[in-house]
Amino acid sequence: DVKVTQSSRYLVKRTGEKVFLECVQDMDHENMFWYRQDPGLGLRLIYFSYDVKMKEKGDIPEGYSVSREKKERFSLILESASTNQTSMYLCASSLRRGSTDTQYFGPGTRLTVL
Amino acid sequence: KNQVEQSPQSLIILEGKNCTLQCNYTVSPFSNLRWYKQDTGRGPVSLTIMTFSENTKSNGRYTATLDADTKQSSLHITASQLSDSASYICVVSAFTGGFKTIFGAGTRLFVKA
Numbered sequence: 001d002v003k004v005t006q007s008s009r010y011l012v013k014r015t016g017e018k019v020f021l022e023c024v025q026d027m028d029h030e031n032m033f034w035y036r037q038d039p040g041l042g043l044r045l046i047y048f049s050y051d052v053k054m055k056e057k058g059d060i061p062e063g064y065s066v067s068r069e070k071k072e073r074f075s076l077i078l079e080s081a082s083t084n085q086t087s088m089y090l091c092a093s094s095l096r097r098g099s100t101d102t103q104y105f106g107p108g109t110r111l112t113v114l
Numbered sequence: 115k116n117q118v119e120q121s122p123q124s125l126i127i128l129e130g131k132n133c134t135l136q137c138n139y140t141v142s143p144f145s146n147l148r149w150y151k152q153d154t155g156r157g158p159v160s161l162t163i164m165t166f167s168e169n170t171k172s173n174g175r176y177t178a179t180l181d182a183d184t185k186q187s188s189l190h191i192t193a194s195q196l197s198d199s200a201s202y203i204c205v206v207s208a209f210t211g212g213f214k215t216i217f218g219a220g221t222r223l224f225v226k227a
Contacts, residue, residue, distance in 0.1 A: 004157070035217075042118065042203070042217035043158075090157050100145050100207035100215060105157025 003027070004106035006091055012112045019078040021109050023091030029104075030097040032074035034058075034066060036087040037108070043090065049074055050097040081113045116141040118206050118218035126224045131194055135221045137187040137204030145207040149178050149189045152201040152220070161189070161202075191223075199225045 045058030
């Protein structure tokens with residue numbers, strides 16, 4: 001079974017803090033994704049990566065950056081957290097670059113910015 | 115504009131009853147459609163996937179249908195169980211130079227004893 005893990009289930013941070021969200025997958029998947037999920041909205045893509053050190057902006061990249069130094073690990077960084085970044089953050093991975101293979105999701109990190 | 119709309123937003127049914135969730139999309143050019151189940155506090159898990167040529171796909175008590183002409187899909191749940199309480203998300207993928215995946219907002223299903 002594919003396993004996608006996220007470093008924290010719950011986080012509380014203060015406005016202006018730098019926040020790191022970590023995601024690790026154990027199935028040698030090429031693609032990794034970061035989404036945020038807000039009530040009444042579908043999952044919105046923040047960034048994705050199809051290879052080590054490669055990244056592509058999604059639909060809502062503003063205020064976020066990412067890092068993929070190893071194939072299995074994809075980090076989401078909030079350089080200066082703001083209250084409007086309070087949300088559920090979901091990481092996902094899929095097998096092949098350039099395909100619409102099934103995405104496997106982590107359990108999510110619920111981030112609250114005070 | 116590529117969109118995926120789901121209805122109803124939420125639904126309450128009694129255990130043992132059947133229900134049908136709807137998904138309408140305007141995504142083009144269509145590649146495939148998936149239904150995901152998301153339990154509270156967990157990430158979504160894929161239930162079914164359908165391509166253009168498929169109009170029905172089953173996974174246990176879950177049956178998805180696709181009408182590519184009208185751009186509609188439905189997810190039918192038979193003999194509901196308490197564990198079916200979850201959000202069900204319709205996800206449509208398109209190829210627009212690169213692959214793009216669009217998520218619906220989901221239907222929140224509550225199954226009551």
